[in-house]
Amino acid sequence: MNASGYILFHTSSAAFRAERLATRSGLAAPRLVPTPRELSSDCGVCLRFEAPASSPGEAPGGPPADPSGEAAARAARVARDWLERERIPYDQVVAPG
Amino acid sequence: MGARVVYLDNAATSWPKPPCVAEAMAAFLRDSGGNPGRSGHRLSVAAGRVVAEAREAAARALGLSDPLRLAFTANATAALNVGIAGLAGPGDRIVVDAMAHNACARPLSEAARRGAEIDWAPVDGAGRLDLDLLEDLVAGRRGPGGGPGRGARVGRKAARLVVLTHGSNVSGALQDLAAVATIAELAGAVLLVDAAQTAGLEDIGLDSLPGAVVAFTGHKAMLGPGGTGGLAFGTGVDPEACAPLLRGGTGSASESEEHPAFMPDRFEAGTLNGPGLAGLLSGLSWIEASGRAELRAAELRLTERLAAGLRELPGVQVLGPRPGERRCPVLSIRAGLIDPASLALALDERHGVLCRVGLHCAPRAHRSLGTFPGGAVRLSPGPFLSDDDIDYALGAVEACLKEGTSP
Numbered sequence: 422m423n424a425s426g427y428i429l430f431h432t433s434s435a436a437f438r439a440e441r442l443a444t445r446s447g448l449a450a451p452r453l454v455p456t457p458r459e460l461s462s463d464c465g466v467c468l469r470f471e472a473p474a475s476s477p478g479e480a481p482g483g484p485p486a487d488p489s490g491e492a493a494a495r496a497a498r499v500a501r502d503w504l505e506r507e508r509i510p511y512d513q514v515v516a517p518g
Numbered sequence: 519m520g521a522r523v524v525y526l527d528n529a530a531t532s533w534p535k536p537p538c539v540a541e542a543m544a545a546f547l548r549d550s551g552g553n554p555g556r557s558g559h560r561l562s563v564a565a566g567r568v569v570a571e572a573r574e575a576a577a578r579a580l581g582l583s584d585p586l587r588l589a590f591t592a593n594a595t596a597a598l599n600v601g602i603a604g605l606a607g608p609g610d611r612i613v614v615d616a617m618a619h620n621a622c623a624r625p626l627s628e629a630a631r632r633g634a635e636i637d638w639a640p641v642d643g644a645g646r647l648d649l650d651l652l653e654d655l656v657a658g659r660r661g662p663g664g665g666p667g668r669g670a671r672v673g674r675k676a677a678r679l680v681v682l683t684h685g686s687n688v689s690g691a692l693q694d695l696a697a698v699a700t701i702a703e704l705a706g707a708v709l710l711v712d713a714a715q716t717a718g719l720e721d722i723g724l725d726s727l728p729g730a731v732v733a734f735t736g737h738k739a740m741l742g743p744g745g746t747g748g749l750a751f752g753t754g755v756d757p758e759a760c761a762p763l764l765r766g767g768t769g770s771a772s773e774s775e776e777h778p779a780f781m782p783d784r785f786e787a788g789t790l791n792g793p794g795l796a797g798l799l800s801g802l803s804w805i806e807a808s809g810r811a812e813l814r815a816a817e818l819r820l821t822e823r824l825a826a827g828l829r830e831l832p833g834v835q836v837l838g839p840r841p842g843e844r845r846c847p848v849l850s851i852r853a854g855l856i857d858p859a860s861l862a863l864a865l866d867e868r869h870g871v872l873c874r875v876g877l878h879c880a881p882r883a884h885r886s887l888g889t890f891p892g893g894a895v896r897l898s899p900g901p902f903l904s905d906d907d908i909d910y911a912l913g914a915v916e917a918c919l920k921e922g923t924s925p
Contacts, residue, residue, distance in 0.1 A: 431770055431771065431778065431783075432555075432768070432769075432770045432778070433554075433555035433566055433769055434555065434569075434586060434783070435586060436566075437566050437569070437570030438574075438585060440567070440570075441567075441570060441571075455558020455559070463769075463771070463772050463773075465556075465557075466558045466566070509586070510586065510780065
């Protein structure tokens with residue numbers, strides 16, 4: 422079972438730039454989605470990505486669970502490193518969980 | 519009058535556009551009709567993607583690797599207004615070349631009313647800058663005019679801003695952008711480039727000009743529609759130090775009633791011209807597929823062919839660089855005492871040759887070239903013309919001169 426992380430941007434222009442470069446991000450299943458209301462009052466979009474959930478996986482054969490949150494932290498780090506590398510300004514990376 | 523039309527007014531706006539441009543604009547209105555950057559639904563996202571692609575294509579055309587340093591505006595005029603008002607203020611000295619279009623000259627007049635000091639850098643009879651004079655003027659070692667004994671004011675402060683007409687819309691003179699950028703950099707000045715005639719066709723190389731800010735339009739050499747353009751910042755110029763002229767909705771930082779400082783929203787208040795940017799993207803994609811260098815070479819060859827043919831006509835004076843000199847595909851002519859307006863009308867009505875007459879919104883340039891206030895007839899080839907079109911236009915000019923231009 423997966424959990425979603427989010428990259429929030431100050432401007433949708435940066436979000437679209439991120440989407441266009443996401444194939445080389447190393448993130449799992451990156452996708453542009455409306456920004457969840459609990460994360461921001463903005464009316465724009467953000468980049469969602471996936472990492473194994475910290476709760477035990479239920480589906481047999483699914484990705485391994487991440488009880489320590491290690492995979493989520495790693496995915497967030499991958500996201501931040503990639504954004505810096507591409508010089509894409511961002512607001513924050515919300516780790517999956 | 520025959521049915522043939524030879525359009526030689528590409529310096530005003532390029533025509534025809536590649537067929538894909540109109541198709542892309544129609545497709546945007548039909549398929550991606552949401553507001554780019556304002557919502558998260560599929561039509562808004564589709565529109566946002568088109569704008570993002572257009573931003574990347576425009577940045578590539580300017581040689582800028584970070585597209586987020588480029589903000590779209592309605593045209594080059596809007597971008598130049600932002601740059602002139604935002605990059606210098608009261609008490610600052612601004613140096614501008616004497617080929618400037620009114621898109622620079624009028625905002626500079628306003629800057630002068632607000633307390634800026636404007637110095638005009640002289641050009642020669644073809645519109646080319648004297649770089650030694652420019653360097654002294656920018657550094658504050660010499661006053662405007664440049665001659666011996668002029669401007670010997672010691673200790674004048676260096677210019678804060680240099681405004682450069684990259685390619686003249688009257689003579690086609692093309693200035694040495696890298697050299698002017700170095701002059702500005704040595705004096706600690708920002709270089710604001712009016713690239714209206716050149717962006718899309720010439721190599722701007724903005725990544726290698728960190729102290730430059732480039733104002734461009736989408737509807738000339740970029741082959742997009744009217745209503746598109748922008749302002750692009752070199753890596754050494756902080757966009758946040760340049761105040762915007764418009765403030766408003768950006769789809770970002772919506773909780774705040776203060777306009778955002780970050781790019782590109784800082785200069786993109788209000789809904790962008792989505793259909794126009796779709797067309798601009800299509801025009802730029804067509805240029806990339808055709809080869810920018812190949813297109814430039816072809817247009818310059820046509821321009822030289824036109825200039826050479828015109829020089830052979832008795833009484834015709836060709837304004838602009840000499841054969842083989844650095845230029846863009848624009849030239850103007852005077853034909854003795856013949857009124858430029860009557861010549862242009864005869865070319866249009868009798869031969870279908872379309873050109874632009876008058877002062878070309880650049881009175882200073884015409885003063886520099888010695889053609890003020892009478893103006894001149896401007897001919898500016900584009901990417902869809904052939905040698906035969908140029909020869910036809912030359913024949914038309916010759917015929918008008920022989921027959922006279924009276925109605």
